[in-house]
Amino acid sequence: xxxxxxxxxxxxLNQEVNGHPLVYLDSAATSQKxxxxxxxxxxxxxxxxxxVHRGVHTLGTRATDQYxxxxxxxxxxxxxxxxxxxxxxxxxxxxxxxxxxxxxxHFLQEGDEIVLTQMEHHSNIxxxxxAAKYTGAKLKYIPMEEDGTLxxxxxxxxxxxxTKIVAIAHVSNVLGTINPVKEIAEIAHQNGAxxxxxxxxxxxxxxxxxxxxxxDFYAFSGHKMCGPTGVxxxxxxxxxxxxxxxxxxxxxxxxxxxxxxxxxxxLPWKFEGGTPIIAGAIGLGAAIDFLQEVGLDNIxxxxxEIVQYAQSxxxxxxxxxxxxxxxxxxxxTFNIEGVHPHDxxxxxxxEGIAVRAGHHCAQPLMKWLDVTxxxxxxxxxxxxxxDVDRLVEGIQRAKEYFGDVF
Numbered sequence: 296x297x298x299x300x301x302x303x304x305x306x307x308l309n310q311e312v313n314g315h316p317l318v319y320l321d322s323a324a325t326s327q328k329x330x331x332x333x334x335x336x337x338x339x340x341x342x343x344x345x346x347v348h349r350g351v352h353t354l355g356t357r358a359t360d361q362y363x364x365x366x367x368x369x370x371x372x373x374x375x376x377x378x379x380x381x382x383x384x385x386x387x388x389x390x391x392x393x394x395x396x397x398x399x400x401h402f403l404q405e406g407d408e409i410v411l412t413q414m415e416h417h418s419n420i421x422x423x424x425x426a427a428k429y430t431g432a433k434l435k436y437i438p439m440e441e442d443g444t445l446x447x448x449x450x451x452x453x454x455x456x457x458t459k460i461v462a463i464a465h466v467s468n469v470l471g472t473i474n475p476v477k478e479i480a481e482i483a484h485q486n487g488a489x490x491x492x493x494x495x496x497x498x499x500x501x502x503x504x505x506x507x508x509x510x511d512f513y514a515f516s517g518h519k520m521c522g523p524t525g526v527x528x529x530x531x532x533x534x535x536x537x538x539x540x541x542x543x544x545x546x547x548x549x550x551x552x553x554x555x556x557x558x559x560x561x562l563p564w565k566f567e568g569g570t571p572i573i574a575g576a577i578g579l580g581a582a583i584d585f586l587q588e589v590g591l592d593n594i595x596x597x598x599x600e601i602v603q604y605a606q607s608x609x610x611x612x613x614x615x616x617x618x619x620x621x622x623x624x625x626x627x628t629f630n631i632e633g634v635h636p637h638d639x640x641x642x643x644x645x646e647g648i649a650v651r652a653g654h655h656c657a658q659p660l661m662k663w664l665d666v667t668x669x670x671x672x673x674x675x676x677x678x679x680x681x682d683v684d685r686l687v688e689g690i691q692r693a694k695e696y697f698g699d700v701f
Contacts, residue, residue, distance in 0.1 A: 296593040302677045304329040304585075315647025318682045323468050323496060323626050323673035324651050325518045328582075332521060335581035339574050347573055348547065348564075362573050365580030366563070369528055372583045373513065374504040379533055379562035383576050386527035387495040388418040390514035391462075393529055393566065394491055395422030397539040399460060405431030408458040410488070412437045412445065412474075413663045414467040417656040419493045423462055432459070439663065442620040443470040450482050458488040465497030465513075469657045469671065471602070471623030480509045489535065495519055499675070500598055500625055502591045505530050517575060522582035526575025529566070536562050543568040594676045598625035601674045605683045612690055618664055626673035628655075631690060634697045636670040642693040643670075648685055 302308050305327045310317050319327060339361065345354035347362045363378075370378045384390045399409070399422075409423045409432055427434050437445055437453045454461060461483040466473050476492050483490045489511035497503055499520035505513050512535070516527040531539070541548055541559060548568040550558040559565045586594070605627050609615055614632035631639055640652035651671045654661045661667060672686055 296589065296597050296676070298597060298677060298679045301589065302679075304331070305677050306330065308677060312647040312649070313645050318648040318685045320672040320674065320678065320682060320686060321649045321651050322499075322519070322675035322678075323671065325524065326499065326521050326675055327677065328523070329521055329585050331585050332523065332578050332581045336523065336574055336578045339577050346570055358573060361577045361580070362571065365576040365583075368580045368583045372503075372587070373498065373528075373530060374506050375530055376506060377533060380530055380536065382529040382531070382536070382563045382566045383572055384514075384527045384529050384566075385525055385572070386516040386518070387416075387493060387514045390512075390527055390529035391418055391491065391493065392422045393542050394512050394514075394531075394539070395426045396542045397566075398535065399423070399426035399432075400429050401540055402538075403427075403430040403432040403459055406457060407432040408435050408455065408460075409433070410435045410437060410454055410458050410461045410483075412463055413439060413659045414443065414470055414472060414657065415462070415464055415659070416468055416493060416495070417658070419462050419464060419491075420659065423460070433457075437463075443467070443472050443618065444620050445472075445474055445479075447475065447478055447482070450479055454482055454486050454488060456486050458483070458486050460491060461488050462491040462493070464493045464495075465503075466500070466624040467619070467660075468496050468626075469628050469655050469660055469669070470619030471626045471628070472620055473622070473624055476510060477508045480511075484509070496624060496626075499586075500591075501595045511535055517579040517582060520579075520582055521585055523575045523578035526572045526579050528579075533562065536566070539566075541566050541568065545569045547571065589676060597676060598674055598678075601625065601678055601680060601683060602627065604680050605672065605674070605686070608683055608687050609690070612687060612694075614694065615690070618669060625675065626671055628669045628671045630666060630669050631693060634693055636668045638697060639670045639690070639693050642696055643686070643689040646685070646689040646692060648689045650686075 343357040345358040347359040366378050366381050369381045480490045491512040492510040494513050494515040498515040513530040518524040545568040550560050602625050616630050618628045636652040653668050
C-alpha cells in the first residue's frame, strides 16, 4: 500500500500548521475524509436532496435508494446476516445508549450483573452505570494484566451465571489493546449473557465479521473510518433487536398511530425515528467503498508497520513511558517524564504535529495507570514512518523546551 499516494486523496493533509507541514496523528479521535466521501455528500445535496421512504417523486426515490444502498454496504462490510440488523445512529455513543435504554432497562433486574473492563471509554461505562442504578443490577470489572491486556482466566472468573451483559471494547482507545471478543463472547454465552462490543477503534482498522465474532451487539462511528461526523451504526442480532424497545419515537418508525396507542415498523426502521441521517449514511457508504478499495488487510498491515516503528523509535527516547501491550492497534499512548501531556501536545502543535492529550474519555483507566493524563499519537492509512520521525523530533524539542529534567 502506497500511503503517500493515498495521502493525495485527503486534501486537508496538504497544508502547513504553524509554518510546518501538517502531521496528523489524531485519527483515533476522528479520521480525515477522502475526496470520494466529500464528493458523495456534495452529489447528494446538489442532485438528490430529498427525504427518504415517504415520497414517490424522483428525488425521493433516488435518496431512498442511496440511503438503503448504504445500509447494504454496511451489512456486507461487517458481514451481518441481514440489513434488518443494521441500524443507523449518530455514532458509537448513541448506539450503546440505545442498548442501555432499550434493552438493559427492560430485561435486567436486581441481582443481575453487568461485566465491563477498566479500559472502557466513558461511552461504554456510563450507560451501564445508569442501567444498573435503574434496575438494581450490579457492575463488575474484569481485572487487567500489568500490560493492559485481558486473560481469559480472568474473564472466566468474572463472568458468572448472574451475568446478563458483557460490554467490552474491541480495541482500547488508550492502550491499543486488541481484546479477544470472539473468545469472550463464547464465555458470555456459556453463562447465558449477551455481549456488546464497542467497535469504534476496531472497524476502521481491521476486517470485522460480526457473525464470526458472535457478538450480540456491535457499535461503531462513521467519522473514525473516513466517513462524516454524526453517523454511526448499531448492529444487533435480529432476535434481540425485535425484543428491544425503541428509545426515540415519532415519524418514520411507526406502523400505525391511534389516539391512545401506536405500533412500530419492522426492523431496521423501528429504531430510526424522524428524518434519518440521510447524507451521513450516504457518506458512510462512500467511505466503506473507499476503504474496501484500499483493502482492510493492507490498512492493518500498514498500521502495524508504523506502530511497531513508532514503538522502536520512542523507546529510544530517554524519559518516555509507553502504556499498553507490545502487540496493539495503531496508536501509541505515552508520557514524558517531568512534562505534562498538555504541554507536550502544545509543543508538538507548534511543530505542526497534531496529537491528543488528556484522559481520552477513560478516567477509570487513567486511575489504573496512576496518571492524570497522557499524550496519544494515533495512526491511520495516510500516515508514514516519516510522520513518526517528525513526532520523535517534536518530543525531543518538548524535552528541550521544558528543561533537562533527566
